[in-house]
Amino acid sequence: MPKKPLLTVSVVVQNHRDVIESTLTSLYEIEGIPFELFLIDDGSNDNSDEVIQSVLDYYQHEQTFYFTHEKPIGLGNSLNEILSQRNGRLFWAPLTISDIDIEQLSLRLEQLTESTNSVLALQNHELPTGYKEWINLLQQKNWPQNGSFIWDLSALSTGNRFFNPYLKEFHGLELAARLGDISSIKSTKSWFAPSSLFEAPEPDFNIRQELLLTLLRRADYGGQMRETILKTLQNLSVKSKKSYDNDLLNEAVQMKQEGRFNSALERIEEVLENNPSHSGARNLKIKILEKKRRYVEASELKHQISKSQKQKEKEEKEKPKQQPTTETTQPSEPEDVTTSLIIPTTTYGKPALEHCLLSVSEHCDTSQLELIVIDNASLDNTHDYLDELKERNFLNCRVITNTKNAGFAASVNQAMEKVNGEYACIIHNDIEFVDDAITQLRDLMESQPEYAIIGPTTNKTLNPDQASQNIQEDSSDIIRAEYLDSFCMMLRTDANLEMDETFQLAFFEDIDLCFQARSKDFKVGIAPHIQVKHHFGTTTFSLDLDTESEQYWQNVSYFNEKWNIEVFSEDELKSLSTFDQLLALDDLVNPLFPEPKVQQQFEQLFTDELKTEILKTQHDEETLCKLVHLFMVMEEREIMRHLEDKLNNIDIPASLIYQLVRFYFNRNIYSRCKHYLNQLKPQNESLRADLYRLAILVENKDLDEAIPMLKELMGHAPANPMLYKLAGDIHKFSGNKEEAISFYDLAEQINPFEFTNEEKDAFGFKL
Structure with a gap:
């Protein structure tokens, strides 16, 4: 039987397709902490379920319980549903996760279980200890999110083991306000970080009002305390601050903050359908597209906006120029x-x-x-x-x-x-x-x-x-x-x-x-x-x-040459056998810019006798890999190829695979590149491997395969200059001169040391 969980983790999803994978992956990579995961899809309509099922199938976590709601019932009700079924003593309800510090999380769980009076652990915040501190907090913007709380449910009375079903967020803070002056374990070191795609929402009027009402219900707040809370409630503006004078756009802003980007885009499209030039809607759409890493679409929309403003900019330029003041x-x-x-x-x-x-x-x-x-x-x-x-x-x-x-x-x-x-x-x-x-x-x-x-x-x-x-x-x-x-x-x-x-x-x-x-x-x-x-x-x-x-x-x-750094000690090297000296050079040599001193030492050691010995000897896997690498660096292709044949029967380290791919790619030997790329294990796959695959497709002009792969990688790595260079190549091959130049410009903008105007000249375009 699975070990009884110490921790119950609750994740409620409502149109969070963009952030749910990183959240689940971060949780499933936790080691040493017995936990159960209750996962609820609260009526999503953005195909979040597809992502969830894919991750669940991959990890096969025995204590994951996945439920779906046909129609949304709200975060509070979903959390209460989980509370009624959980098995763990401790309870944590993050909305999204990008990273977990397992050491810090373990420490907080241990402190909670060993504490005799602490009800919760709180990340990067301190709970108010009196009504004035509560009022002061409720008038600020920076409130602790639900994921900042880990609750010891055994320390809560049965009557308080529920979350306010009428709140959209900040359920943890409301529960803390309801409990009174409680003891908590404060943590200045974070045990987790939310997804970078998630924007912490600011509390609106309704949430502030609900929290103030919670304070009014507390039996220990009477007399002058109660009057102060009532006065604060009365002075609270009835109108919550809105970003736009359009309800659909304000809904979109809220959804964007919650990470529900697809739903936000639907609201924005409704606005643009009636008013295609609505600047607020278009700018908000750009921000969301960039959050979703759909940069091509965002760029196209920016271009449309720029084009529509050209006439206005022309008029502005024709106005008499004003000298800016020093103050501005x-x-x-x-x-x-x-x-x-x-x-x-x-x-x-x-x-x-x-x-x-x-x-x-x-x-x-x-x-x-x-x-x-x-x-x-x-x-x-x-x-x-x-x-x-x-x-x-x-x-x-x-x-x-x-x-x-x-x-x-x-x-x-x-x-x-x-x-x-x-x-x-x-x-x-x-x-x-x-x-x-x-x-x-x-x-x-x-x-x-x-x-x-x-x-x-x-x-x-x-x-x-x-x-x-x-x-x-x-x-x-x-x-x-x-x-x-x-x-x-x-x-x-x-x-x-x-x-x-x-x-x-x-x-x-x-x-x-x-x-x-x-x-x-x-x-x-x-x-x-x-x-x-x-x-x-x-x-x-x-x-x-x-x-x-x-x-x-x-x-x-460059650094070693500038500061005259000794690559190796000749005395220490000579204390080894000739063969071991050769292996030692592999540990010392710069794999891409081999030092002249190392090259000279290699030439002295690599005699015909040693070459014969190396070819006839049956080497262990580690030694074989070191020899292949060294002969690759030293451009000894003949013996390198003989030794490479012996690599077919071993698991090649990923680092050597990537170096071999780079070696053959720089020599336009793409069949060898693909041979080694195919040997990468799933856990060793990376953006760099995909860049090689894409570059090979482009070089071979297999554009039908290259174009969709480029779009996908642009979504994952929009700052990578090689992708823009390859996009320029694709447009060049397709005869799209202006588009090619624009992508080459972007590659140069990101990394002008590698992608220069001279390179664009080489492609036959005048600048």
């Missing part, structure tokens, strides 16, 4: 700025940037802070968001706009020329502050003048010395380091450091900067007790940049 174009430079916060962003970076800046606003002292954002030709509505920040003069915001992606190093250098602070805090746009790390880093810099750069620790980083899990509790305030990861770096501006722009888009420019500082007799340090959260790879992965990419290995080569 440049915010004032405050005298008390000590720290300049520098954030480069690109492609579809607005959600990450917005999340980052919200955390700055919530957790950091901004009184002595200025913000400089470098917009590297973003593809989304980052421009509008930054305009809004400037209008509000948020952190004295200044924006540097590049028409092409200048890369991380160049962007930082652009900002460093404009800083007003004594310190510059350089961060990635996917950083989240959980406390005032900026002030803590600045204070540490002021007390440690010998340090030019100091960085915090984080959950995910390419520098193991900055990984939170590797930090000892008894560490000193600062640990001297050789280098830092650029996810968050506090610089002393008078150290006159400048990033090397040769590193192009990313990788090693941060290590190089630290080496520069140390060459000037400054120190570089890690602040082990200062921590930020890093949503690792949000930008780089979308650009197809990782530690296996050509950009990475190109920068490794």
